[in-house]
Amino acid sequence: xxxxxxxxxxxxxxxxxxxxxxxxxxxxxxxxxxxxxxxxxxxxxxxxxxxxxxxxxxxxxxxxxxxxxxxxxxxxxxxxxxxxxxxxxxxxxx
Numbered sequence: 001x002x003x004x005x006x007x008x009x010x011x012x013x014x015x016x017x018x019x020x021x022x023x024x025x026x027x028x029x030x031x032x033x034x035x036x037x038x039x040x041x042x043x044x045x046x047x048x049x050x051x052x053x054x055x056x057x058x059x060x061x062x063x064x065x066x067x068x069x070x071x072x073x074x075x076x077x078x079x080x081x082x083x084x085x086x087x088x089x090x091x092x093x094x
Contacts, residue, residue: 013057051075
């Protein structure tokens, strides 16, 4: 009996053009510069990387690099608020 073939891979939920816009160095660089001074230095790269990963499958994404930067800043603001809330709770419990 021949070995069974794996199921075909489904296409990614985003286009190559969108992936190229997200990978544009201007997006990550701008987001890192914006976040510096607002978040602990050790968290900046991780937070930006998380936002870039979240932008890939984003439904109805902006069609420009500038639009992605704006959306990325909004997402970073939310993550920053979550970080500060978490740190406040941790201090209150200690």
